[in-house]
Amino acid sequence: MEIRGRQGHRVIIADTPQAVWQKAAELFTLSAAHAIAARGRFTTALAGGTTPQVLYELLAADKYRQIISWEKVFIFWGDERCVPPGHADSNYRMIADTLLSKVPIPASNIFKMYLGDEQPAAAAAAYEHTLMQFFGLNSDEKPCFDLILLGLGHDGHTASLFPGSAAVNEENALVSAAYVSTLASYRLTLTLPVLNAAARVVFLVTGDSKASVLYDLVADPDKCGIIPAKLVRPAGELLVLSDKQAAKYLLN
Ligand code: 6PG
Numbered sequence: 001m002e003i004r005g006r007q008g009h010r011v012i013i014a015d016t017p018q019a020v021w022q023k024a025a026e027l028f029t030l031s032a033a034h035a036i037a038a039r040g041r042f043t044t045a046l047a048g049g050t051t052p053q054v055l056y057e058l059l060a061a062d063k064y065r066q067i068i069s070w071e072k073v074f075i076f077w078g079d080e081r082c083v084p085p086g087h088a089d090s091n092y093r094m095i096a097d098t099l100l101s102k103v104p105i106p107a108s109n110i111f112k113m114y115l116g117d118e119q120p121a122a123a124a125a126a127y128e129h130t131l132m133q134f135f136g137l138n139s140d141e142k143p144c145f146d147l148i149l150l151g152l153g154h155d156g157h158t159a160s161l162f163p164g165s166a167a168v169n170e171e172n173a174l175v176s177a178a179y180v181s182t183l184a185s186y187r188l189t190l191t192l193p194v195l196n197a198a199a200r201v202v203f204l205v206t207g208d209s210k211a212s213v214l215y216d217l218v219a220d221p222d223k224c225g226i227i228p229a230k231l232v233r234p235a236g237e238l239l240v241l242s243d244k245q246a247a248k249y250l251l252n
Helices: 017-039 053-059 091-098 120-135 208-218
Strands: 002-004 010-014 042-046 073-077 079-081 147-150 175-180 185-190 200-205 237-243
Touching: 010 017, 017 042, 017 053, 017 147, 017 200, 017 237, 053 091, 073 091, 079 091, 120 175, 120 185, 200 208, 208 237
Parallel strands: 010 237, 042 073, 042 147, 147 200, 200 237
Antiparallel strands: 002 010, 079 185, 175 185
């Protein structure tokens, strides 16, 4: 089923989380094929957290692993916790374990966001430099990722753009380092100008616990100042993939 939110979000509602992953894997594969056919490469920034893990495992399984030209896929992170890459909380480790260690992608196509011992601000500046170099940007340009995958936190954060964080208001930098008081930890995140420059942004939202925040994201016009995820309004396509549980307030 597909519906339109009051602010124009295209929401595809699948019956089960497994159906969401299947749809997301198809979308990832299609996005990659189109980008590679058009420009010879596919650039994507992946989401961390727990929601997308099954998707990454699906992409590493035979059906999709064999049809994606991994040597032309370039992997970046939407955000990262400031912990060593081998740490249990690392988004790098999660994506390496579920996907990158299982597909034939060259190590040079993988761009870690945090190496493990840098000061957060220095790591953000270094990643910004990596983006500038890779995309061949001038100082006022933003990278156009072919696909950015995002999760949605219960408080309306996405990537590591948390309510009240200065990173939400960043209009120039490509990458921000932010101390997240609710987590008592530093995070790195792509900024809204980068998210909004993407050709396609897909939110992955599943489970009953996300029903309220998903309603806020796509149906409640009053939460604009509070829900950082509502500020994701890319020039390209914006899509929400959810299951019926997360979409329950949108369906009645
Ligand atoms: C992270 C993510 C973060 C995540 C949301 C939802 O580093 O944790 O990038 O933005 O997508 O917090 O997390 P869950 O998928 O675990 O609910």
